[in-house]
Amino acid sequence: MDKFAIQGGVPLAGAVQVSGAKNSALPALAACLLTGEPVILHRIPRVRDIRTMQKLIESCGASTKAIGGAVRVQTAEIVSPEAPYDLVKTMRASSLVLGPLAARCGRARVSLPGGCAIGARPIDLHLAGLEHLGARIRQEHGYVEAEAPNGLQGGFIHFDRITVTGTEDLMMAAVLAEGETVLENAAREPEVADLAELLTRMGARIEGAGTSTIRIRGVKRLHGAEHTIIPDRIEAGTFLIAGAITGGELLVKGCVPEHLGALIVKMRQAGVDVAQESESSLRVRRTGRLTAVDATTEEHPGFATDLQAQYMALMTQAEGISFITETIFENRFMHVLELVRMGASIRTEGRQAIVAGPRELTGAGVIASDLRASASLVLAALVARGETVIDRVYHIDRGYEKIEQKLGKVGARIRRAA
Numbered sequence: 001m002d003k004f005a006i007q008g009g010v011p012l013a014g015a016v017q018v019s020g021a022k023n024s025a026l027p028a029l030a031a032c033l034l035t036g037e038p039v040i041l042h043r044i045p046r047v048r049d050i051r052t053m054q055k056l057i058e059s060c061g062a063s064t065k066a067i068g069g070a071v072r073v074q075t076a077e078i079v080s081p082e083a084p085y086d087l088v089k090t091m092r093a094s095s096l097v098l099g100p101l102a103a104r105c106g107r108a109r110v111s112l113p114g115g116c117a118i119g120a121r122p123i124d125l126h127l128a129g130l131e132h133l134g135a136r137i138r139q140e141h142g143y144v145e146a147e148a149p150n151g152l153q154g155g156f157i158h159f160d161r162i163t164v165t166g167t168e169d170l171m172m173a174a175v176l177a178e179g180e181t182v183l184e185n186a187a188r189e190p191e192v193a194d195l196a197e198l199l200t201r202m203g204a205r206i207e208g209a210g211t212s213t214i215r216i217r218g219v220k221r222l223h224g225a226e227h228t229i230i231p232d233r234i235e236a237g238t239f240l241i242a243g244a245i246t247g248g249e250l251l252v253k254g255c256v257p258e259h260l261g262a263l264i265v266k267m268r269q270a271g272v273d274v275a276q277e278s279e280s281s282l283r284v285r286r287t288g289r290l291t292a293v294d295a296t297t298e299e300h301p302g303f304a305t306d307l308q309a310q311y312m313a314l315m316t317q318a319e320g321i322s323f324i325t326e327t328i329f330e331n332r333f334m335h336v337l338e339l340v341r342m343g344a345s346i347r348t349e350g351r352q353a354i355v356a357g358p359r360e361l362t363g364a365g366v367i368a369s370d371l372r373a374s375a376s377l378v379l380a381a382l383v384a385r386g387e388t389v390i391d392r393v394y395h396i397d398r399g400y401e402k403i404e405q406k407l408g409k410v411g412a413r414i415r416r417a418a
């Protein structure tokens with residue numbers, strides 16, 4: 001099981017390149033099940049979750065081929081409309097094949113995701129939506145089956161809770177349904193709009209993606225397309241915080257500054273200099289003291305839950321008390337006790353973490369528990385005095401492409417050890 005050994009205390013300096021967004025590439029790969037023609041996707045990040053999704057769609061009948069930095073996917077026919085437990089248990093986003101399979105072949109059998117470190121992760125809203133489109137839903141033996149032998153019918157869906165992959169799943173189900181579908185209280189994440197862009201290139205008719213009401217008019221079939229995945233805003237945000245927490249200066253290249261508004265505002269309030277250098281790059285610099293600033297996670301365009309753990313690491317170095325409230329997931333403070341072991345002063349009360357700073361962090365042996373918690377530990381290690389060894393870094397490999405190379409290139413003393 002791989003570990004990272006990190007010697008802290010080096011202010012990072014230089015430029016880092018952002019990869020394609022994992023959470024956009026995942027639904028995009030699932031969307032390839034919707035057509036028998038080839039789809040070419042550029043800027044697919046080489047991370048574990050993507051390899052898992054590729055295995056999953058291949059098990060359904062897709063053939064995938066790497067062409068340079070792109071992936072060519074063709075699903076001539078669906079041979080097995082199923083997402084088996086052994087794949088789903090490692091990646092909840094496997095539920096993204098539900099909609100495409102039900103739409104393409106009228107049947108889908110997907111293992112229920114079960115929980116994961118950050119919460120229960122139910123898919124009840126995905127299933128309720130499919131029922132509204134005429135699918136018959138059955139659950140047994142830990143699997144859910146969706147059947148629509150005569151195809152899906154357009155319908156009106158109101159999401160009780162905003163769900164990112166729920167919105168994506170149902171958008172993909174609706175593109176081949178008979179008639180019009182309205183998704184109300186839909187997720188507004190940039191990854192939803194990116195998926196709609198791909199589906200539109202494939203011949204779908206979608207309006208309002210990126211807003212809370214999305215209208216889809218079903219078509220008979222979709223055709224092949226070529227599409228470039230948007231940059232990963234969470235990776236970009238993680239690097240902005242890396243530059244700030246180490247007191248260095250980083251140019252974060254190949255990102256979309258508009259996707260990071262909530263984080264940039266908080267960092268500027270905290271005393272970090274964040275400047276937009278071009279339409280696709282941000283420069284972060286921190287030389288002075290940091291001030292504690294509260295943050296509450298919300299659906300996009302609010303403060304991203306996927307940046308909460310990383311922001312908390314930064315707040316351990318800020319002067320004052322910051323209240324960090326997690327409203328999206330019920331158990332997303334797994335990084336707290338590990339940060340405390342490194343010297344942070346953090347207390348949690350339900351969904352709120354109270355951080356008192358600044359506190360000097362010292363290197364320690366810590367354990368990663370989930371993707372973004374591990375990113376938080378890397379950030380803390382970069383500023384800690386001495387060496388930190390982070391165990392179970394397979395969590396970080398799920399969503400960050402070559403993170404040790406990217407950080408090493410800008411001065412971090414980080415190495416992977418078995």
Ligand code: EPZ
Binds near residue numbers: 026165399
């Ligand atoms: C997506 O997960 C992201 N994953 C997550 O990123 C991200 O944290 C999350 O959205 C919130 O932004 C991908 O896009 C692959 P949700 P998703 O459905 O879609 C509840 C990362 O670090 N809910 O928006 O699974 C749910 O329990 C990952 O890259 C239901 O109750 O999240 C949660 O409390 C982690 N029933 C809330 O809604 C449902 O049917 C939001 O979940 C669906 C969701």
